[in-house]
Amino acid sequence: MIRRFLSLIVLVWVIGFLWFVVALPRPAQEPVKTDAVIVPTGGPGRIARGLEVLDKGLAAKMLVSGVDREVRPQEFAAQFGVSPRRMACCVTLGFAAVDTRSNASETAKWVAQNEVRSLRLVTTDWHMRRAAGELDRTLPDHVTVIRDAVPSQADFKTLFLEYHKLLASRALGLADL
Template sequence: MTRLSRLAASALLAYLLGFLWFAFVPPAPAGAQKTDAIVVLTGGEGRIGRALKMQAKGYSRRIFVAGVDKKVRPREFAAEYGVSGGTMACCVVLDFKSVDTISNASEAAFWIAANKVKSVRLVTSDWHMRRAALELSRIAPNELTIVRDAVPSAPSFETLVLEYNKFLARYVASFAGA
């Protein structure tokens, strides 16, 4: 076996072992830790419900909902999720600008800095959590504490492979400063 073959085999093994970790050891829901705010990324079942449940339990007062479809109106959001008008007015911010994980993190980081938030509960699907937390930690203020609150899900094999590859690409890019 040549040196190049051994290197390729080692890289493939590392990739496969990493994928097994990624697929079979998903992030878990967070405990009862309180934070200054909740950042929830849209796009997966149970995410917004989880964020609102954590708010109702008193773990945080404010919620930033990243990636809301531009067609959704605040009153429609409130009706869909049973949020009172008072809670919407004081405590729920809907972001209509972001369209993907990177822009979710960017818009959330801007809101976090503008509101002097020191800790957030990040709510997203378990399979999405690693990359979402990586993106947010890369761009948010350095002193920000991120509590990872993963929503359990049952992603397809294809979703896991795609997300693992995206996570690896962004992880490597983070070392290159991209």
């Protein structure tokens, strides 16, 4: 009886992991306009995609959440080719977040301060489910979130760790209910 139960648990885990790897979220297909774009730091291509969203006029403002406290706005602007005018009007660097959960908290505060009603979440494909889940738990119901995943070439270790972080995040989310 116990052996069958454990076998079932392992089978569910394997099927879940395979689903996680095979069905990674994709970039947003439609050019939907939102009030803002949110970019948690941590993966290649995320900030470039967020800036592309701004350049195309698909969002008016951008929050880069989880920026290292050592980074100065001028350094950020130089690294990513952002004009001083664009930085002043449209790009906010958030220094409060240190992980995905605090990215969601930092985002929720910024969304409230800026009266954002719709946003585009730009993060790596393997990170999207967990980041969006944390935002869903943190943001008010009236805020619409468009998921815009940045494709990656994640290795097995990254996928394995992220799958377990997703499971833990979901378990913690159920515990919060």
